[in-house]
Amino acid sequence: MSRVALTPTAKIILGFLRFRPRSGYDIKQAVEISTRFFWGASYGQIYPELQRLERAGLVEVEQVAERRRKVYRLTAAGEQALVEWLGGDEGDLFQYRDEGMLRLFFSDFVDAATALENVRRMRAWRDEVLAFLRAEIEPHAQEDTDAGLPFPLRALHLGLAMLEAQRDWLADLERELTAR
Amino acid sequence: MSRVALTPTAKIILGFLRFRPRSGYDIKQAVEISTRFFWGASYGQIYPELQRLERAGLVEVEQVAERRRKVYRLTAAGEQALVEWLGGDEGDLFQYRDEGMLRLFFSDFVDAATALENVRRMRAWRDEVLAFLRAEIEPHAQEDTDAGLPFPLRALHLGLAMLEAQRDWLADLERELTAR
DNA sequence: ATCGACATGTAATTTGTTACATGATTAA
DNA sequence: TTAATCATGTAACAAATTACATGTCGAT
16 A cells, blocks of 8 residues: 555556556657647656656566666556556646637737637647647557557547547637638 | 747736736736636746746836735836737647546556546536636626627637537547446 | 667756745725 | 735745757668
């Protein structure tokens, strides 16, 4: 019953190691092709956190005679900590910060053309991200589903639903602002 | 042409002072009833930032013979900096971090009942936030609209559209997971 | 040989929250 | 008189990004 609070980075590390053992480098790649649009992690967080988790006994190095790579795996304690977090009821951190939205909020202080241009950029950016998620991320999530792990694809679809709603709403506003 | 990069907190301060002069305390209250779901600010950021902005000449204290309050107003340079930011094309920071989404992503590693409970909590939380936004924030934004400032309400509606899309998608998943 | 990807790490800086500390004013 | 709200600030801590520093391996 150690009850060690996990840092956000620890959670993502333990989660990805639960799929299979990986190096810090591998974890970063995995984040980039799956969770990064709702949860990121940089090398500056991953490597120190792996060392802390090793000292805490939640992960250990799998020695595979590969000199230059340090492949980590979960220990029993690490797996338990992961499952405790997933089953716990800590309030989930939810942080949505959007500078475009802030510009939109203050757009009464600029001329109509500037406001419209900002809305257009916000919409265009969402189109880009949607295309990227469908082209680069969905195939990996689909593979997981085919392998019997449906939740990564479900998480992606929740993200797509959110972005599509924003894109559609912004496109409507774009038309409204243009129509005048 | 000072070209001073504004910190995120500076942007929100300048924006709210553009509506009308306020104290640091007032700015915090304004954030709480309007932007906090896409952009927050704590006293620990607001007060030091006001001092920096004053030294930089973007805001100044309006002396109103009120001993205990320091009411700030925009200077001409401050208003110019605000308009330059609003009209500029810096890439907008967009940060969406959602621990619930991370739990969802890793839910293949827990039993079906635990996964369902997490989805239910995510959906319930969105219902709560939607109710709060409609009850506590929308009336203020509506007042702005009535006063000829339509953008705060538009920004709120974009947020509502995003949360509704998530809520609906989560409710669908809840039914799917229950149905088995 | 040299370039790009692989790989690990640290340091500096930025950004933000929370807790602490203090005190004035107002309504019950 | 006392509790809540108003009001300003600092300090300690937490989290995250970016830049820096170093080196290996494989393909051309």
